[in-house]
Amino acid sequence: MSETPTNPRYAPGTHPDLPPPRRTTGALGWVRSNLLSSPLNVALTLLSVWLLWTILPPSIHWLFTGAIWTAVDRKECWALMDAPRDGACWAFIRGSFELFVYGWYPEPERWRVNLTFILFIAAIVGGLRENIPGKKYWLIFAAAYPFIAAWLLLGGFGLEPVGTNKLGGILLTLVVAVTGISFSLPLGIALALGRRSNLPALRGVCVIFIEFIRGVPLITLLFVASTMLTYFLPPGSTFDLLMRVLIMVTLFASAYIAEVVRGGLQGLSSGQYEAADALGLSYWKAHRLVILPQALKISIPGIVNTFIGSFKDSTLVLIIGMMDILGLGRARLNDPEWLGLAPELYIFISLFFFISCFAMSRYSLNLEKKLQTGHKS
């Protein structure tokens, strides 16, 4: 703390705006105030440095410098290392990469999967970017995307039909997760509005649905989808397993979305409803133009939280025998050529999920910042 310099006196009404008192700035100042500000902090800093010193070099060696990228099986991997398991055998992931991405999708038709991925990126970017020329057409495209994707992946109408049992790996994970996410939002909003409706019957149906779905574990619903639903369907009719799973995953996510959106709706003051009513806006117009834009904005963190949750929950489909990236990876571990390479597999899968979820999380922060119009000031 430096001594306050004697400020000159000013006549009333003439005091100029002065710069704030100077603080310790720059890199050294940051280190001093954040890392070395007290004896305890000094000790913690030293401990952290020591931990990093012992953990980082071997990790880097195992992950990168000592790792083997090309080999036909684990024996060759280990022969190439100074000692077996001295480094990661990424050759395992490289060798299985196509299987992990496409599952058993027939090789000559894989361009369809690639095109679906590319269109997916286009739909995401076009649908979410604010200032993109022809925004309206991008939105229509994004809305039509699930149907285009279904056609591309499953075929028919001029394309070679591919059974849903051929889907696997990252492809299956994305199909389950993206379907669940994109259909649960509109359904969840509808349920939230229904739960706040003045019509007792509609409200009752929505409450029962939400509470029932939230009260049952997703795994149970998946078992219902895989076994019980066939009892309710007319004998002889087949209803695709993947389709049943997609419906269950969507319903499950929508119940959570509904509660998140309801929270957002309750965060609005009644004055917003009254002002919209007083201007003569109908229920639908008021919700579309005034209520939902604000309620959804408040709900963004909760909605994205639910999205991330359902993205990761999509791995539960392996319990009913569907081979998503986790199921397929685990099956691959039993392959005699790659026996025992679990660390490589789980690091790869974790990285895939982390990148996807982190991207969603960053996007939502970005969106919140962009929608901030300063009314909380």
Place this chain on the structure above:
Amino acid sequence: MNQETSVSPIGSRLNESDSKIISIKGMHKWFGDFHVLKDINLEVAKSERIVICGPSGSGKSTLIRCINRLEEHQQGSIIVDGTELTQDLKNIEIIRSEVGMVFQQFNLFPHLSVLDNVTLAPIWVRKLPRAEAEEQAMQYLERVKIPEQASKYPGQLSGGQQQRVAIARSLCMNPRIMLFDEPTSALDPEMIKEVLDVMIELAESGMTMLVVTHEMGFATAVADRVIFMDEGEIIEEKPPKDFFENPEHDRTKLFLSQILHH
């Protein structure tokens, strides 16, 4: 729509029923068991300016909120501009688009710019083309003297500016009646005048106005009638000069002595 019929100035009333733009007869309202409005009878002529005052909880806000059906009455009738307020949603929408309302808390839409706030209803309810709606919006923003704020968001404006935007937003629907629910009560003292000036200008233009307020200066300057309410009843109604100089009821006298003595 009967928008093109010009608003007749006060005094040139041809016949009684024609000139009554609001007619409330034997109206009662309850909140649960609580009897908020008791046997309200009120007729308002075209271009009439009415100030409603009374202690808090007297039902004055509820009364004007019944006129555009933000509150539902349970007995009696309310006829606004020839349309009776019933359960019929179509009627309610018609009346709401003819009756403007300004709230104590402004209730601007914080996610929309000032211009979008003001053009929202003309575009979506009146189906005006955007260009036309914006042109009209700028005229009204000029009338309330803040055209330069059109691209800002409500959160960036002062309370007085927000309330003037709220008035412009209502005026853009070309309402035949304007309801004001304590429009200056949430404002800092130095901003009250800018809002009252806009309201006075509006009154001079011949708008039918019902104003719930404690601004007695405004009542004296503008009102044709002052209505005093207490415990859900209309206690007294008189021209402002009479009202302030010769209040009849003890309750009115007590109220006036309380609000004029500070």
